[in-house]
Amino acid sequence: MFTPQGPTLRELVVQALSSVERGYDLLAPKFDHTPYRTPAAVLDSVTGTLRRLGPFDSGLDVCCGTGAGLGVLRQVCRERVTGVDFSAGMLTVGRARTPVVPDAPRTHWVRADARALPFGPVFDLAVSFGAFGHFVPRERPGLFAQVHSVLRPGGRFAFPIVAPARPGSRLYWSLLAFDTAMRVRNALWRPRFVMYYRTFRLADVREELVRAGFEVELQALEELGRRADGSPRCRLVVATRPS
Structure with a gap:
């Protein structure tokens, strides 16, 4: 599952016994060498579909991590x-690895909780990749309301969901x-590390x-x-946020 450049078993255990924020701060330097990064095939397919839905002027990657989704946005936003x-660790790594491309859209990195986005309705497109397992179901309505609030009328919120x-x-x-292991861990250990794969049901x-x-x-x-x-x-x- 992991390349030689990825985290060791010990590093993964330390991460898993940390909070979500601290865990990702620790994992950040090696995150792109793990299977947790969204596969290129998914990113490319989403990019092609968004190109057909665009054009877009401004885009937001919600829970951006090291910036895989920002690579999509830079291809579809002007x-x-x-x-x-x-x-902070994921943002630092992402910022350092962002390529400098002439005529590419300006890229900004903001540290904030997705449940309290510090923006007005200024985006035409919001995306998110692989982050929803970090929110328990009762948090999703508030998260979706936050994304709705930062989109302009007619703006779109897009994300892939696997069968x-x-x-x-x-x-x-x-x-x-x-x-099951994560629920047991969170019942016995603090701080909690929220990451569940089976709670994000399409219906x-x-x-x-x-x-x-x-x-x-x-x-x-x-x-x-x-x-x-x-x-x-x-x-x-x-x-889509209705016009």
Whole structure:
């Protein structure tokens, strides 16, 4: 799962026994060498779909980490892009690794909690990749309301969501075991480390987005293939703040 440049087992254990913020501060220098970084195939597929939905002037990457999503935004936004994350370590690494490209949109890095975004309605597009497991279900309505509040009328909030693992499959049992272990860890140890894979269900998420004021559509990310029953392996959720 990990390259030689990735974290050691000891480093992962120390991270897992820390808070979410401290854990990612520790992991930041090696994060891009772990399987936790969003795969390039997903980023490329989302980029292609957003290009067809654009153009956009300004974009926000919610829980940006080291900036994989900002790479998407720089390809589909014309003026400026902003990454927001509460881990100072992730922001520092992302800022240092941002390539200098002539005529690229201005890039800003902001340390803040996504549950209290420090912006007005100034963005045309918001994205997020792989961060929703760090929010327990009761926090999602507030998170979605925050994203809604920073989008201009007609602005879009887009994020990929992978089809759920089939019950009984190896992936199903692996995710169940991970979430169970995390719940046990959080019951016995403080500070808590919130990361769950099985709490982000499409039907619930869609309903919560609508309640936050979004109009929601789904687009299949065809480049990522389809399952045996013909359903997409991955969809892009596109939530629009009505004009």
